[in-house]
Amino acid sequence: MAHGMRTDAYTGYVDRGRGDWRATAQRYALVPLRIFLGITFIYAAYDKLSDSAFFKATGAGSIGEQMRGVRDSSAIPALVDLALKSPSGFGYAIAFGELAVGIGTLLGVLARIAAVGGALISLSLWLTVSWQTEPYYLGNDLAYLMAWLPLILAGAAVWSVDAWWRGRRRGL
Numbered sequence: 505m506a507h508g509m510r511t512d513a514y515t516g517y518v519d520r521g522r523g524d525w526r527a528t529a530q531r532y533a534l535v536p537l538r539i540f541l542g543i544t545f546i547y548a549a550y551d552k553l554s555d556s557a558f559f560k561a562t563g564a565g566s567i568g569e570q571m572r573g574v575r576d577s578s579a580i581p582a583l584v585d586l587a588l589k590s591p592s593g594f595g596y597a598i599a600f601g602e603l604a605v606g607i608g609t610l611l612g613v614l615a616r617i618a619a620v621g622g623a624l625i626s627l628s629l630w631l632t633v634s635w636q637t638e639p640y641y642l643g644n645d646l647a648y649l650m651a652w653l654p655l656i657l658a659g660a661a662v663w664s665v666d667a668w669w670r671g672r673r674r675g676l
Contacts, residue, residue, distance in 0.1 A: 612664020
């Protein structure tokens with residue numbers, strides 16, 4: 505290979521020393537999405553975990569009241585019924601799921617698996633909590649579901665623990 509050229513083993517990108525900004529932009533394009541989704545899901549988890557009313561089965565602001573409020577308008581009432589069997593357990597599952605997804609996405613640790621988890625959380629919330637929103641595009645859970653798809657497909661190629669692991673495996 506000529507002097508000044510290097511090939512990225514993961515992306516196959518050949519840097520010919522010309523400062524190809526398009527290739528660099530493509531390589532880093534998902535970083536802002538990872539940062540946004542990671543911070544958002546960490547914050548959502550924190551918001552739930554710091555609210556003592558959220559984990560209760562009844563009362564204002566409780567997960568139980570929220571689930572009862574959307575039960576008849578959800579796409580899958582049986583899913584809401586399942587959550588209502590243990591509202592507190594469901595609330596903790598969502599909060600810790602959001603925390604794991606957020607950390608995994610932000611740091612790029614098992615990023616594709618974290619993105620699948622984020623997509624499943626967003627899908628379940630869309631089919632239950634925001635299903636009745638009209639017009640549909642005002643419901644944010646569907647937009648979050650779509651935002652997870654590029655990360656499911658591409659993972660975290662740069663600035664991630666996954667990329668570091670890949671580099672170490674190649675170096676061994």
